[in-house]
Amino acid sequence: MRVVIVGGVAAGMSAATRLRRLDERAEIVVVERGEHVSFANCGLPYHLGGVIEHRDALLLQTPESLAARFRIDVRVRTEAVAIDREARALAVVDLATGERSWLPYDRLVLATGADAMPPLPGGGTPVHQLRTIADMDAVLAVLEAAPEGAPVLVVGAGFIGLEAVENLVARGQRVTLVSRGDRPLSRLDLALSEAVSDALERHGVELLLGTVVDEVVAGGARLSDGRTLDAALVLDARGVRPAARLAADAGLALGPRGGIAVDASHATSDPAILAVGDAVEQRDAVDGAPALVAMAGLANRGGREAADAIAGLPVAAAPALGTAIVQVFDRTVAMTGWSPEHAAAQGRPHRVVRTHPAHHAGYYPGAEQMSIVLVVDEADDRILGAQIVGGAGVDRRIDVLAVAMRAGLTASSLVDLELAYAPQFGSAKDPVNLLGMVAQNRASGVAAAIAWHDVEAAVAAGAVVVDVRTEAEHDRGAIPGSTSIPVDALRERLDELRGREVIVHCQVGQRAHVAQRILAQHGVAARNLDGGWLTWRAGDRARRRARALEHA
Template sequence: MRTLIVGGVAGGMSAATRLRRLDESAEIVVFERGQYVSFANCGLPYYVGGVIKNRSDLLLQTPESLASRFRLDVRINREVTSIDRRERTVTVRDTLTGDVSTETYDRLILAAGASARAAPSGLTTSTLRTIDDVDHIESVLSARPEGATAVVIGAGFIGLEAVENLVHRGVHVTLVELSGQPLTPLDPEMAAPLLATLQEHGVDVRLGTTVLGASAGNLVLALSDGTTVDADLVIDASGVHPDTSLAAQASLRIGASGGIWVDETQRTSDPFIYAVGDGVQKTDAVTGEPLLVTMAGLANRHGRAAADSIAGQPEPAAPALGTSIVGLFGLTVALTGWSEKRLVAAGRAHRIAHTHPASHAGYYPGAETMSMKLLIDSETDAILGAQIVGGSGVDKRIDVIATARAGGLTASALTRLELAYAPQFASAKDPVNQLGYVADNLRAATSRNIQWHELAGALAAGAALVDVRNVGEFDAGSIPGAINVPLDDLRHRLADLPPGSLIVHCQVGQRGHTAARILAQHGFDVRNLDGGYRTWLAGDS
């Protein structure tokens, strides 16, 4: 059996190595149009920033190492240019010599990844996707050891990593982002700390802005906000789309999302052709709808799964949540599943819980505050998504929530997770348990909450706002219109409260919850401002 693989990095090479382990006698040929295979795409930004010091650390395998260990026939500088499905052949072009040859296959795996969007016209941009890209960026930066300027287009995961690493290198960076916030998969109040962090680190952030054009060699860029900026380097991280060129040429089915359609065993509409990685369409774990997720974990897993299928032991793929994470100057941002804005756009009924717990027991030094948001299905109490921003411990909590979701646990069931506790690692009620308690109170209607963006409307409709923080906290900054009745005085000051609807709030939501319980039992119509002053402030910023 002869299997050809197009693309020699995350998805393609994972398929190749697994296929070899399953089938010692298979003939396996990997075509890679670039000069490197099995490189650490995800490490590229950190090499630019000097965090990863040795370029060779990025090259996890070479054609030679793959040949000696896995008996793989890895051919670099070879681009597959077309597929003949009837003949089961592909055309291969040598990118150095231009020579063209034909190769036959019994099975074909497409793992060509994603393509960057076309650069804005008139602009010479770099992408940050390959070893060649970082070599180019390195040459520009070495030529300007001091005072270099860069424009990064796009404040997504890779754009943010590029910014951080350029700043590490002493480059003055302008970050241009079309939408109104960095990291658009986040809801706006969760993205607020990102913007603040970027600005604290001297990044010139231009939201709602695009690049219109540039002078020759990019020295001066014109932005849609009417300004111009200097740029020795322009990195386009504005997004990618699935590379479906070969699949389209071969008339394979393309999914509604624009990625190559595959079944649960990674098989395309042609039974002899499989596809994996950034080029393929995934299935959304929440709705079962078509979805694009361009993540290394899925590419690796689906690569292995394609090999399993070809070797005759298919394992159905799990749907995708899009769990992802990014570090930015010590801030960690992670998310899984759906956001509030996506739920709102889809008209799906949901509940929301915001909390701001400490990463570990407050009495043990070094705890850092994180902000968590949980999206919950109103009908089934299912976990629909989560977002977490903070420092240490963010990665742990997003993984626990993604795992709970994968195991079908409801939001309220998070209360019952038995997580590892010692004071330097967590709290006796872990932040995930605590988020579960908040969710459980919503489910049981023990509490009712109101979101930061609903507050103005509720106040306009006549509700009164009671800030139950202490006087010092209130004086240091409060929500316009709030009256201050500290929680510990509340029971004695019920008579001071206005009639009608009340909204209570504290700093993070926790004292507000106790206040709301007191007031509800005294007959008040009361809601707790979810996430308290902190979430409101983030949303308002």
């Protein structure tokens, strides 16, 4: 059996090596249009910034090492250009000689990955992406030839753009980040995004949201806001789209999002052809809808499963949660599943739980605060998604929540998870347990809540906002028009609140929960501001940014 694999990075090489471990007799040929195979593309920004010191550390395998250990025929600088499905043959071009030839196959695996967006218009300043070893080398060559601290323009505030920004700053470059959207990371909750914007600006990055590059010009770029920025380099990180042209030209079915359509065993509309990685459409884990999820973990998993399917093992690919994490200077941002905005856009009735716990016991030195958003199905308490921004401990909690989603746990059942505890690692009530407690209170009707972005309308309709923090905390910053009644004095001032719609809040929501329960048991209906003052302040700042963009 001859298996031909198009693409030699994450998905393709996972398919090739797994298949060899399952079938010693198969003939396996991998064609890769780039110079390198099996390289660590997620590490590229960190070599740029000097975190990964040696370039060779990114080169995981070579054609020679793959041939020696796995007896795989790897052909670099070889581009697949056409598929003859009837003849079961793949047309390839040797990019060094221009010679075209045909590779017959019994099974074909398309791991073509993703293509960059169309080039930015104009020219005169070097424009590069950061997706391959060659890209990284080209970026380094420009920076090393430029004056020390030369300005760099990064276009796109997704994962690659943010990682590039951090590492360019580490090199001493003056960095401007331009993004079409109203926040860094389009999937990120608006209130959480403020911490990312703040981290960028605190580290000297000029952040231009709601802005695009109209034209690259000599010495810089002209922006949609009319400004022309100086730049020795423009780093294009606007995102990717599925590299599905080879499949489409062969008549293979594409999905509604433009990726290659596959079934649960990664087979395309032609049973002899499988497709994996960033080129394919995944199934969303929440509602099963087609989704584009360009993640290295999913690509590796898909490659392994494709090899299993070719070898005759049972395969049923799990849907995609889109679990991801990125570091932005001193902030860690992680997410899995749906955001609150996506749930709203899908018309899914949902609750949102917001907490601000410390990553380990507060009395143990070094506790760092994190902000967590949990999205919960209104009808069945199912977890729809989670997002976290903080310092230490974010990675551990997002992984627990991703596993909980995969296992089908309800939000309320998070309270029952038995998680490892010692004061330097967590708390007896872990942040994940605390989410479950809040979710349980909401589901049972014990606690009523209001979202930060609904406060303004509620106040306009006659609600009173009561700040139950101390008077000193209130004086340092408060919601406009709010009344200060510390929680310990609340029982003595109940008459001021009877007959009124009351919104209570504290710093993060815990004292306000006590206040809400006191009021409820004295006949005063009150709602707790979800996530407290910290959430309202961050959300208000982010909303002001967004409104400023609308009026710019």
